[in-house]
Amino acid sequence: MTVATEAPPPSGSGTATRPRAAGRRTGPSGGWREAAAHQLFLVPVAAVFIVLFVIPLGQTFYWSLTDFTGYSDDFAFVGLENYRTILSDPSMTAGLTFTLLFAVGTTVLTTVIAIPLAVALNQRLYGRNLARSLFFFPAIPSMAVLGLVWGYILSPLGSGVLNSVLDSTLGLGPVPWLSDSTLAKFSVIMVGVWGGAGWHAVLYLAYLQSIPHEYYEVATIDGASGRQRFFHITLPLLMPAMVISQFLLMTNGLKVFDLPYTLTNGGPGFATQTITQSIIVSGVGQGQYGIASALAVLFTIAVAALAFSQLLISRRIERRVL
Amino acid sequence: MTRRRPLLSVVVIGLACLVGMPLYYILVNTFKTQEEMVSSPLAPPTSFYLDNYLEVFDRIPLAQSFGNTLYVTVGAVVVQLLVGATAAYGMILRATLFNRIFGALLLLAFVVPGQATLIPLYRTLVDAELVDTLNGLIFMYAGGSIFCFFLIQGYIRTLPFEIIEAARIDGAGVFQIFWRIVLPLIRPILITVGIFQTMWVWNDFILPNVFISSPEKRTIVLEVYSAVGQFTTDWPAFMTLSVIVLVPMVVFFVLTQRHIISGLLAGGVKG
Numbered sequence: 001m002t003v004a005t006e007a008p009p010p011s012g013s014g015t016a017t018r019p020r021a022a023g024r025r026t027g028p029s030g031g032w033r034e035a036a037a038h039q040l041f042l043v044p045v046a047a048v049f050i051v052l053f054v055i056p057l058g059q060t061f062y063w064s065l066t067d068f069t070g071y072s073d074d075f076a077f078v079g080l081e082n083y084r085t086i087l088s089d090p091s092m093t094a095g096l097t098f099t100l101l102f103a104v105g106t107t108v109l110t111t112v113i114a115i116p117l118a119v120a121l122n123q124r125l126y127g128r129n130l131a132r133s134l135f136f137f138p139a140i141p142s143m144a145v146l147g148l149v150w151g152y153i154l155s156p157l158g159s160g161v162l163n164s165v166l167d168s169t170l171g172l173g174p175v176p177w178l179s180d181s182t183l184a185k186f187s188v189i190m191v192g193v194w195g196g197a198g199w200h201a202v203l204y205l206a207y208l209q210s211i212p213h214e215y216y217e218v219a220t221i222d223g224a225s226g227r228q229r230f231f232h233i234t235l236p237l238l239m240p241a242m243v244i245s246q247f248l249l250m251t252n253g254l255k256v257f258d259l260p261y262t263l264t265n266g267g268p269g270f271a272t273q274t275i276t277q278s279i280i281v282s283g284v285g286q287g288q289y290g291i292a293s294a295l296a297v298l299f300t301i302a303v304a305a306l307a308f309s310q311l312l313i314s315r316r317i318e319r320r321v322l
Numbered sequence: 323m324t325r326r327r328p329l330l331s332v333v334v335i336g337l338a339c340l341v342g343m344p345l346y347y348i349l350v351n352t353f354k355t356q357e358e359m360v361s362s363p364l365a366p367p368t369s370f371y372l373d374n375y376l377e378v379f380d381r382i383p384l385a386q387s388f389g390n391t392l393y394v395t396v397g398a399v400v401v402q403l404l405v406g407a408t409a410a411y412g413m414i415l416r417a418t419l420f421n422r423i424f425g426a427l428l429l430l431a432f433v434v435p436g437q438a439t440l441i442p443l444y445r446t447l448v449d450a451e452l453v454d455t456l457n458g459l460i461f462m463y464a465g466g467s468i469f470c471f472f473l474i475q476g477y478i479r480t481l482p483f484e485i486i487e488a489a490r491i492d493g494a495g496v497f498q499i500f501w502r503i504v505l506p507l508i509r510p511i512l513i514t515v516g517i518f519q520t521m522w523v524w525n526d527f528i529l530p531n532v533f534i535s536s537p538e539k540r541t542i543v544l545e546v547y548s549a550v551g552q553f554t555t556d557w558p559a560f561m562t563l564s565v566i567v568l569v570p571m572v573v574f575f576v577l578t579q580r581h582i583i584s585g586l587l588a589g590g591v592k593g
Contacts (some may be wrong), residue, residue, distance in 0.1 A: 013411050038416045038496060039411025039416055039421075041408045041500070044405040044467070049431060050468050053430070053434055057434060060439065093430065120333075121334065123330060126335070128334075130335070131334050140572060141567075141568050143525070144546070144547060145529035148356070152560070161364070177335075202337075254435070255437065264345055284440075296437055296441065299435060299438060
């Protein structure tokens, strides 16, 4: 034990809990045998990274420049031909635009709904826990199953639940929720917001509860109105939560597949087709590996660029506000 | 402190009921006949009618798909947590320049969407004869290890390193320390990360949809999706299937709610 207590000082760092200091120490005292054993701990994650990310990503990039079909090993290098094909194929560009629309639409709407909702759920209310649970509920089950259920609710036929309710209460004729291309886009986005708003409200709620109550008391004494308190205390202090929440909304929005696939199956036409669906259909379904890979490369670049620029922008806003 | 606000309460509860409407809708209709559902879709059921449940249990191999999902979820989450925990521990034991660069490279795995690697991995699984197998799914979900690694690493840094040092001096082997000391110490983060990963794997649709084709290997979400065609004209039966499928997740949520909220809060403290 005496050795153990004497050990920290030579490491050069003041605290023994600093991991980096501990890491350096194992070298000389443990010898190469122990160092090798320690390095072994990183082998599984390296294997996962190489097998599931690096190699397939390289293959995707390489295939995107070929006319590989998956059936024969005899394929040719076609340069950027696949990229040109994608950008001139209406079904592919439709997928690209709808995915962007979904990502931006759900990000904006969910944020606009979740922040006031979190503020309201932070007040003293009757039945507050029930309300919180109900709002959070849609985040629990699989989005694929919820998409199927909403398919029944929004069924464009007169027998669809929403349509029969509208018919019996307001006397409206059947609304083509999922069969009109504009309405279908709107419906998919609304269901997406329904599924995520409560989850993100709880995320904001967690941050709201960490704001010291004194801030509000002081502001009230100084004569700030409710609106002023919201815009000058609550909103700036929610900035870190907004960065996290919007980053998640944006990346998950771009990667969306389950919901449009089960709700509309990409229809009507290609109105609600997502990039992911195009990749799967052309790659796994039709064996057009070249096209699917080119689409995947474009998609990866788009996700990386958006994630990066979003982080940059939110950093800048954060610095200005705080 | 402040008084309860009745007006706001009414508005919030009203909105909450609107959000919960689809849940109410599918639940009440499981106790109705088809005629009753069409004539009054939103009314409470008039009798305790259980035929839908009997029919669904009879027609859909629920026990089998439930077992498949359980196998894949447990296997995938255990692999993810083990790989993530060993990596986080290894990174702290040997924080060499090489390893730190490697750690930064792992961040790339966050930016790369699963869709970008799907096609080549599909080929790999075909070659390895793992396509259309449950183990193949677990192999695919192992990619989630890297997410676990980052979360566990954040936690493991806060541990008192003296405990590990003391065990080392007492003669415990490297792997013994990991099993007997490190893993029990990081249990709280393993639980939190495990819950989020469980919800992801259990609810996932895209991987089973792409990789599973045999009916007897379907996961529960895929089973529901496949049953839609079968039940197009029998809506109450489909609603019943949805409710049965929701039950395990709701129970899981109720049991783990505390950890989910604290997990969100942990993110809050970090931000």
